Amino acid sequence: MNVAAIKELLYKVADDQLVIGHRNSEWTGLGPILEEDIAFSSMAQDKLGHAQGCYQILHDLGEAEPDQIAFSRKANQFHNCHFVELPNGEYDFSLMRHFLFDHADQIRFEMFANSSFEPLAKLAKKVKGEIKYHVFHGNTWINKLSTANEVSHIRMQTALNESWNYALGIFEAGSFETELKNEGIFEGENALQNRWLEVVCPLLEKAGLKVPEQHTWEPVLGGRRGYHLAHLEALVTEMSEVFQIDPTATW
């Protein structure tokens, strides 16, 4: 097993989960309707659980404890894509991000469920059962809001336009794509992106939305290599504020 490749893969996936979970949780108490507060909170809890699961595997591979990894690193040590670190903005953007991200997440964990790396396959079998509901939630709301009235339609189309290149950044290639594929650990970001496009494009079109034209596609890259927007710095500082009062204490 190529441990370095597995670690790189797990770090980026776990960081995505942690950061999107954190963002989802920021809707608590502020959602457009109570039911959506509750839904975003549920998804946030699931995402955090998925992050914890991935960090635990990393710990088993010799990395620090999950709490130390999550709450003690600096922003430039995170490997999440830029898409998840963007602030929540309005509900339209949060919802569109959730829809686009969770479809990628679902396919990714379905691939992981067949991974030759047993701990990841085992985790993925549990996780994909939860993501199914995230996707169901995203599909329902995207469809409803995109087709409800003029205002909601325009909002959702704008959110899609703003999200698209960031969403493509989810699939930024890692340093070990070939190794991961050859060892049967993960089919690779390219395969994942292709399957994602096959799923999300028809759904968006069915909802009456226009996927940006292909010549405008410019994936926002860099997150996987530790380059981030200022938003992540602020998020990480806030997230670790209490933990850092005394990282050796029990909280």
Added chain:
Amino acid sequence: MYGNAYIDPNEVNKTHSVLADEDPKLLAEFEARIERGEKIEPKDWMPKEYRKQLIRMIEQHGHSEIIGALPEGTWITRAPGFKRKLALMAKVQDEVGHAQLLYSAAETLGKSREAMINDLITGKSKYSNVFNYPAFTWADACIIAWLIDAGAIINQVANAKGSYGPYCRALDRICTEESFHLKYGHDNVVTLATGTPVQRKMVQEALNRWWPPIMHFFGPSDKISSHTEILMKWKVKMATNDDMRQQFLNMYVPKIWDLGLTVPDANLKKNAETGKWEYTEPDWDEFKRVINGGGPCNAERLAVRRNAEERGRWVREALKAGQTAYVVPFA
């Protein structure tokens, strides 16, 4: 949390007869049913005042849940470690769920959720006064989760035995969840109180800040209120504010002392003869000032809620749109 549905001090001394217009025969039957321990259901006959007071109380309880989610919710993004972050998310999510249950219960009495939320954000309806105070540190959020939830459970377990069916059923479910919040809060406070000197200092300071609001929590002494009598007769209110405060002190002061924490009231002690707790009378002028909008966070809490309502309006409008899908015009 959180609903301490105390009588609004602004209403305590209303003396007009609330029953003048009621049919005496129907009223007698209604009161006999309550006396027999029957539940009143939405379609049953009820006095106007009973309906009004229940709406006020359930609505106020619902508002307390969503406003209460704010001071605790701000600590979700800062909770130290996976275990705390996950638990706090789940806790605050429960509170929002309670608001959903309570608004549904109040809707059975004829007031829509939208109308209730409008009354909240325009300042017409009250919510629990404690949430007009800030949660300065992580330890404040822990003290809230333990002691404010503890106070709320005392109130809600009592009210769950009340006369209005939908409210009682909602409270039964709420109390089950609250009991987990109490365990969560207690575990947090124990961790801090038995932790490093910094953590101990943090939790003691939080307790000092929260003690006056906690003593206010059950509301002013209500023995002089005629208002309370009729509400207790109708099993809208099940225990007096003073009784609930005594019960709280009896259950929790020993636990606080066990942790080596100090309660910031030199006069607090249990009278061995009467079995009652003696304490410095809370500052009820402060209570009245805060409930009428003068607390440190009143304006902020309502501004945050109002902002959330305004930002979410387009979503609610979209949900109201009919089944016919919007068709994008060609030109």
